[in-house]
Amino acid sequence: MGASVHRLTRLDLTVNIRFPGTRANGIQVAAMAEALAATGLNVDVVVPRRWPWKGVDPYEHYGVARTFGVQRLASLDTIDMLPARAQRVPFLVQSVTFGLRALARAAVTRDAGILLRDHYTLQVLTNGLRRADLARVSAEVHDLPAPGVRRQRVAAALALLPAVVTINHALKHDLVSEGLDPGRVLVAPDGVSxxxxxxxxxxxxxxxxxxxxxxxxxxxxxxxxxxxxxxxxxxxxxxxxxxxxxxxxxxxxxxxxxxxxxxxxxxxxxxxxxxxxxxxxxxxxxxxxxxxxxxxxxxxxxxxxxxxxxxxxxxxxxxxxxxxxxxxxxxxxxxxxxxxxxxxxxxxxxxxxxxxxxxxxxxxxxxxxxxxxxxxxxRDWRARARQVAEFLREHLEVAA
Missing domain, CATH: 3.40.50.2000 (Glycogen Phosphorylase B;)
Structure with a gap:
């Protein structure tokens, strides 16, 4: 690694979720954004504009300090206009359009590291960015598709990244079984405030x-x-x-x-x-x-x-x-x-x-x-954030 390894000062947490929302993924993202900011990183949570949370303050909702930014990207979101049984295609459309917006942002924010959370955005960025630009992209993995073609595609995309974080050892085991370098996979279980x-x-x-x-x-x-x-x-x-x-x-x-x-x-x-x-x-x-x-x-x-x-x-x-x-x-x-x-x-x-x-x-x-x-x-979030931040600083190469 060159000297650029130590230049990570900005980090985008790019996540395709409602933010704020009612699910645990939003709690985890907010807590980690606050905790990563406490390590000295300039953190932005990058999320789609999603109905119905317009006007709800995410900092108040999650009870976190205003020490990180929230950037909202447009996506084509018609998911909740349809009953649950008919939401698969709208979900795919929303996921891909958010991924394309995230790709456009990544192309112009080359001084920021990126930590992804969802498989669709991962595959859009790994297909759309140059190999050199992927040196500043990482991913956090919370689950995997069932064994088969979809899992192989996700693993192949993750293998292009210099750093991957998993929330338990079983995920790391399965990713290493798919060919990932174990030295580039950090196990960091979730935490608590x-x-x-x-x-x-x-x-x-x-x-x-x-x-x-x-x-x-x-x-x-x-x-x-x-x-x-x-x-x-x-x-x-x-x-x-x-x-x-x-x-x-x-x-x-x-x-x-x-x-x-x-x-x-x-x-x-x-x-x-x-x-x-x-x-x-x-x-x-x-x-x-x-x-x-x-x-x-x-x-x-x-x-x-x-x-x-x-x-x-x-x-x-x-x-x-x-x-x-x-x-x-x-x-x-x-x-x-x-x-x-x-x-x-x-x-x-x-x-x-x-x-x-x-x-x-x-x-x-x-x-x-x-x-x-x-x-x-x-297992406080700040302890987890220090571990993750150190790992990302060691493995990501971000332009000055």
């Missing part, structure tokens, strides 16, 4: 603030309600956890209605739903819990092997005991009987038994919670 958990209210105060009964055993799930998140199994597990109530934090649209209907059928009157809440409000809701559940399903590879859930690290930081699915993705962080109880995925009876065990054994719950909080203490 530890400052938000530094002075949580007591369990009783948190419940009072949320309008929840003070003496009812309480389970909490926080996150989206996609089927692979396993919340259907958690609702079914309520039959094996007598007297307890479940608070579901998050969810929207058809997924929320599906889980709400399931709860009315399987656990009537025992499941409460908040819908989506702003990210800064989540810690106080986690503080209402006796036990937090992370019931990921084994049915999708993104869940079984590739995920690095933000809500996992938030649960660990909350000081509450955790029950999670025994999946390789989660075992990269969790150890059964040490910082969590792990149960077979998609097994409502086993999940219910573990939740009941922790509700009844407060000493065990406290021991697991203390160890989890200790284990997550080094």
């Amino acid at each position: 530890l400052a938000r958990f530094a002075s949580l209210p007591s369990r009783g105060d948190a419940r009072a603030a949320a309008g929840l009964p003070l003496d009812t055993p309480r389970l909490v799930y926080a996150g989206q309600l996609y089927r692979w998140k396993g919340v259907d199994t958690l609702v079914a597990a309520m039959a094996h956890v007598p007297r307890a109530e479940l608070l579901v934090v998050g969810g929207q649209g058809d997924d929320l209605e599906r889980v709400r209907a399931l709860a009315e059928r399987l656990a009537p009157g025992r499941v409460r739903f908040t819908g989506n809440v702003p990210p800064p409000a989540v810690p106080a809701l986690l503080a209402t819990a006796d036990v937090i559940a992370l019931p990921n399903s084994a049915g999708r590879e993104i869940s079984a092997r590739y995920t690095s859930p933000l809500k996992l690290f938030e649960a660990m930081a909350s000081g509450r005991a955790l029950v999670a699915s025994d999946l390789s993705s989660l075992r990269e962080v969790l150890r059964d009987g040490e910082n969590a109880l792990l149960v077979p995925p998609d097994d409502a009876q086993a999940l219910g038994a573990a939740l009941s065990r922790l509700l009844q054994d407060q000493a065990l719950a406290e021991r697991l919670a203390v160890r989890a909080r200790d284990d997550v203490s080094g």
